[in-house]
Amino acid sequence: MASSRLCLRLAVCLLNVSEARQRDIVERIAKAALWDKAGQKQTQTTVLNIFSDYDYNRSVLTLAAPVETLGNSVVTACTEAYDLIDMEHHDGIHPCLGSVDLVPIYPLSESVSLEECGRVARDIAEKLSQDVPDCSIFYFGYADQPLKRNLVQRRKEVNWYKRTSLNVNEIKPDVGAVISLRYGLTGIGASPYVMNCNVTIDTQDLTLGQQIANAVRGANVGGLCGVQAMAFPHEGTVEIACNVESFTDETSSSLAAERKECISYFIQGKEYLYFSPRSIERQIKKLATSHEVATIGTALVGFTPQLCKSLAEQAILKGCGEFWKTRQTITM
Known part of the structure; x- marks a missing residue:
């Protein structure tokens, strides 16, 4: 068992699709990841988690596999999503531009490099352009060569944060000549692990929520390094949705002060850190309390990178492709 674990060089895709209200569609996309185009079972692929939000009308599927084969699973899942989701009929409060909205590839095993994940991401885009000729794609991170522009920058360039409908004449994708109104625009890329914490x-x-989101955002003075945050009306309350990026001592201006609130892991011998969900929750609670507002729950959209790696190893070694059926939404 131990030698088998050592052979697994794992990567993960947190596949974001613009559908959450029809569970059967989301599960068909998840199951598609477990088979290749020839109908053969992908025995070393597992779908660890499905996180769906009705108001957002968005689902995040956690697909893990050896880095050498992950791309094949992502392609079959994306192809199914393109076939089942029509952006012309999409309705939800979360920003999105594509039926397959985001395809990020992250290394899980320390031996898997960011450059390798970038190549996997570009290979996914190339295969999708062949299998779904009308799809359109922009690159980010280590797939965006040679600039390596990050996801936030690329999303700003395509007006992802503010647009509710897609003007196909305003955007030139990296892959695809004309943007289809049915498929929309997909972001595909690679980076260190990004965790989602709401x-x-x-x-x-909502104005108060936006103030709190602005205060915790890492780009702002006093914010948390690596944290991107937005506020949304959600089930009669307000949700502060945080993307929690990994960072290094090269990107943090106050690493000594932040380290005690962070968790670390390594990619090819280099240390990366991220703010723990507990520390993010504490900071938002502190800000909300100053306005006499309580926090009423925190949810992880998937897992921390360490837990993701551990569960992927367990699931793959046991041959459990539909691992999500054994999991419930993680709350704190």
């Missing part, structure tokens, strides 16, 4: 505050005051 904290709910007990108010309907």
